[in-house]
Amino acid sequence: MSSTTFGALGVPAPLVEILAQREITVPTPIQAATLPDSLAGRDVLGRGRTGSGKTMAFVLPLLTRLSRSTTQRQSRRPRALILAPTRELATQIEDALTPLAAPLGLTSRTVFGGVGQNPQVTALRKGVDIVVACPGRLEDLIGQGHVSLDAVEVTIIDEADHMADLGFLPAVRRLLDATPARGQRMLFSATLDAGIGVIAKRYLSNPVTHEADSAQSPVSTMAHHVLHVTPEGHGQVLLDLVAAPGRTVVFTRTKHRAKKLARQLNGQGVPAVELHGNLSQNARTRTMEAFHSGAARTLVATDIAARGIHVDDVALVIHADPPVEHKAYTHRSGRTARAGASGTVVTLMTDDQVRDVRDLTRKAGVKATTTRVHATHPLLQELAPGDRSFEGGFAAPVAQASPRQGSGQRRSGSGSGQGSRPASGQGQRRGGPGSGGSGANGGGGHRGGARPASGGARPTSSGRPASAGPRTGSARPARSAASFSEGARRTR
Known part of the structure; x- marks a missing residue:
């Protein structure tokens, strides 16, 4: 565990206060390693085992950037995109995100298959700041004209290696192509295989790479x-x-x-x-x-x-x-x-x-x-x-x-x-x-x-x-x- 604090790493005071209310006060190693660079707006390639706290490592800089941005929420044009390989992971990212986003006046919406699309379409039409999506349904909604990624300021790919395992990398590439190249991009993965390296090289600009622990090492506990x-x-x-x-x-x-x-x-x-x-x-x-x-x-x-x-x-x-x-x-x-x-x-x-x-x-x-x-x-x-x-x-x-x-x-x-x-x-x-x-x-x-x-x-x-x-x-x-x-x- 890191001995530093979220405030010392550059997390804004309002977010630090919300974290403290939820009894989250000590950053995990992957958070301590990546937050200074991600909060500074750098593209980040982070490797850390599952369960190491990667979600908060990208949620905090994302919320920080959006809360400081002068852009406004628009219909069908989210300001941030988080891609996840499974519906369960998308839902749990949303669960971690919502308590931190709400006090800042930021909204989010999950987008995935297996459920009716109408509630998702309605939310996107009203306008949301952050979309947490699985690639397949998001591509469907883009194809139907319900959402555009041309206003995305921050793009995050979570569990990129699992995306590769499930065959999602072609869809991920198409979705990244639809986001502005000038936006900040962060990629997090438990391993950095060849396919992940290709994505990082093509879509991340001068990324800072952080490895909080070995790609395969079991947790010491x-x-x-x-x-x-x-x-x-x-x-x-x-x-x-x-x-x-x-x-x-x-x-x-x-x-x-x-x-x-x-x-x-x-x-x-x-x-x-x-x-x-x-x-x-x-x-x-x-x-x-x-x-x-x-x-x-x-x-x-x-x-x-x-x-x-x-x-x-x-x-x-x-x-x-x-x-x-x-x-x-x-x-x-x-x-x-x-x-x-x-x-x-x-x-x-x-x-x-x-x-x-x-x-x-x-x-x-x-x-x-x-x-x-x-x-x-x-x-x-x-x-x-x-x-x-x-x-x-x-x-x-x-x-x-x-x-x-x-x-x-x-x-x-x-x-x-x-x-x-x-x-x-x-x-x-x-x-x-x-x-x-x-x-x-x-x-x-x-x-x-x-x-x-x-x-x-x-x-x-x-x-x-x-x-x-x-x-x-x-x-x-x-x-x-x-x-x-x-x-x-x-x-x-």
């Missing part, structure tokens, strides 16, 4: 573990970890696997939602709202969604299926240990995955501890402290169900395990009565709803509540081994 499991024990180990207190993100390789795994976890009494490319925008929004609120404490996601998940208090990331390549490992793992917090990353590995996982961690620059484990191995309690609970599967409100699903009570809902029927006998903490957990009628067990945030236990340094007592008994629902191991075998 992130602990990496590889758990060597049997195919039959894969599901049991996974279920034990996600049944612990706190938020967990579980990654799978395919959309089908994410959907199935979320449904299985809900069936076992662990409230879970899923996130992948097959979901509508409304379903994706409901999924993230459930995960943020704690109504679902486990999020099952595919690689495509990894960059869009920005939740600060995720203490555990589980690679249920090891990723195909090391960049995906880095991006997945970045969902924990955000903004200086500690976190744990677990990769489940079967015998036939040993060589692949070894190559993966080596290329990612990770020194992981490998342990052969089973469902009752004591290491699981160390990695995910606390009593295991199976309070019931997550069920979305019926009013939010898709019309095609009818009542949807026995289906997985809009791709997030919603509507899963709680398994009988759930709502009981592992260990049963007398072991520190609560029975179905006690204060600690909840059916189909959010567990109290505190869980009645003390937080630990990992962000998870400490166990209220020793983990005893084995009151785990019985179907875990067969159902989960079947999915594990099919991914290999």
Whole structure:
């Protein structure tokens, strides 16, 4: 962490005051490195790992420039553009931006596909200062004449490497061509691959390059573990970890696997939602709202969604299926240990995955501890402290169900395990009565709803509540081994 302050870096007093009100007082390394140059109007090429605070590194200079500019807000002609690769990331940039922009009298609007365009068109017609957009929908609206980029003073490309991974760079080039060359441009990325270098060379003018940390280095506070499991024990180990207190993100390789795994976890009494490319925008929004609120404490996601998940208090990331390549490992793992917090990353590995996982961690620059484990191995309690609970599967409100699903009570809902029927006998903490957990009628067990945030236990340094007592008994629902191991075998 930097020892300087935002004011010392040149952030205007009004913004410093707003940041202080939100208890943001100490710049992260990427912020401390880039802010002096970006606030001075320089083009900036910034590299920093995911979760390092890149959003605030570009939001602050953008707002500073617009608040000092003499230009006025105009219909269909935004003054600033932020390009993001995913809808989730665009939404979260907007969430970070709005509290800072509003006191300055600045407005913004997200623009992305998967939802109707009319609200976006209406906002653009009225005039907004900042557009936060995914490339595809923005190009559509430009083609329809609803927006022009000829008045853009600041252009920002966030997570440029993910733009490249998703094949967006041609669209990014076309959009940059539509912005004035005299404007300020900033590009932020976790890695600076060849495609990113081409963009930077063509569109950034004498950029200042800042690298807050190594392109592939894991966070120093992130602990990496590889758990060597049997195919039959894969599901049991996974279920034990996600049944612990706190938020967990579980990654799978395919959309089908994410959907199935979320449904299985809900069936076992662990409230879970899923996130992948097959979901509508409304379903994706409901999924993230459930995960943020704690109504679902486990999020099952595919690689495509990894960059869009920005939740600060995720203490555990589980690679249920090891990723195909090391960049995906880095991006997945970045969902924990955000903004200086500690976190744990677990990769489940079967015998036939040993060589692949070894190559993966080596290329990612990770020194992981490998342990052969089973469902009752004591290491699981160390990695995910606390009593295991199976309070019931997550069920979305019926009013939010898709019309095609009818009542949807026995289906997985809009791709997030919603509507899963709680398994009988759930709502009981592992260990049963007398072991520190609560029975179905006690204060600690909840059916189909959010567990109290505190869980009645003390937080630990990992962000998870400490166990209220020793983990005893084995009151785990019985179907875990067969159902989960079947999915594990099919991914290999």
